Amino acid sequence: MKAMVLERIAKVEDEPLQLKDVEIPEPSKREILIRISACGVCRTEIDEIEGRRKPKLPVILGHEIIGYVEKLGEGCKRFKVGDRVGVAWIYSTCNRCRFCMDGRENLCQDFKATGCDEDGGYAEYMKIREDYAYPIPDVFSDLEAAPLMCAGAIGYRALRIADVKDGERVALYGFGASAHIVMQVIKYLYPNSKVFVFTKRKNDEPSKLASKLGADWIGMTGEEPPERFEKAIDTTPVGLPVLEALRNLERGGRLVINAIRKEEAIP
Known part of the structure; x- marks a missing residue:
């Protein structure tokens, strides 16, 4: 698949994002593979590119993601192939600590960010745990829905x-x-x-x-x-x-x- 990959920290004007051919990820247990149709650009991506927030390298950026379920990993029950879903900043957490239990997953010690700690949406496909993908109502187009995953x-x-x-x-x-x-x-x-x-x-x-x-x-x-x-x-x-x-x-x-x-x- 095609993906925009960040391999080094640099000024945005130096164009460090590179178009690469990479393997399509394979969904593991309770994960879904998403065919991406839209991904917004957030100021946080600029911070990651220029090193004010440290991403893993190499990484595929992007956390305002809309797409369609392409494949289900073992044990997936929330979605079916073809469903439209959104992915936001939270890629995964432990789902067990006191913060996860009361809706403050962003404070979890095991928090991982989409497009920073794990690969995100500047690509044709991505995978994510099904409990961190969200159904998107029909009232929004893909382009309208993408910014709602972060700014909204x-x-x-x-x-x-x-x-x-x-x-x-x-x-x-x-x-x-x-x-x-x-x-x-x-x-x-x-x-x-x-x-x-x-x-x-x-x-x-x-x-x-x-x-x-x-x-x-x-x-x-x-x-x-x-x-x-x-x-x-x-x-x-x-x-x-x-x-x-x-x-x-x-x-x-x-x-x-x-x-x-x-x-x-x-x-």
């Missing part, structure tokens, strides 16, 4: 952790792939809530998108919002929004930091 999933999880109530004011620090989905969910589920969006620059593309999607106020990080807010979600890779969110939260408010890393220390 982590955004919705951040929203759940924030525990937003209808009528509460919600601040979004950063307005990229995840936050723009979060705002649409807020507007749908909590029609009486106001959404304040903080971006890096005024009148940039994220600001224009936030306005188009119905943000109640848009400003730069560091600006005073029109009101304090009860909930805040930070999706930026920098430290300042954390302090700004805490400064502008109502007493008893909640801040959710939705980022795999920060490029700089929190001041």
Whole structure:
């Protein structure tokens, strides 16, 4: 099969991803083989390519994956050949520890990441344990569904952790792939809530998108919002929004930091 393989850490502009012919993986017990139809590109892939997050080498990147079940390993029961499935950031965990038992698999000591610790979706095929593949509803096309495996999933999880109530004011620090989905969910589920969006620059593309999607106020990080807010979600890779969110939260408010890393220390 064809796959884009990362064999060395380098700047993206040096084009370290190489198109290779590699063996189609064979699914083991409780694993499925997926014929990949779409795979999104996440900022995390750039971090892996340039070494800010260390992947195994060589590795096939990609964790926003949509495809179709091609083959079943021994003992598979969740899917049948031809089913459409998605694969996200979590490739596997122990399924036994206290974190796995209460839905916090990302904290498992044996956590493995798709496209980082194990081969991902920049290929024609991949294999994964069937319990870490997810059925995809027909309402989404393959291209629409792929970003939901990361940006959509982590955004919705951040929203759940924030525990937003209808009528509460919600601040979004950063307005990229995840936050723009979060705002649409807020507007749908909590029609009486106001959404304040903080971006890096005024009148940039994220600001224009936030306005188009119905943000109640848009400003730069560091600006005073029109009101304090009860909930805040930070999706930026920098430290300042954390302090700004805490400064502008109502007493008893909640801040959710939705980022795999920060490029700089929190001041």
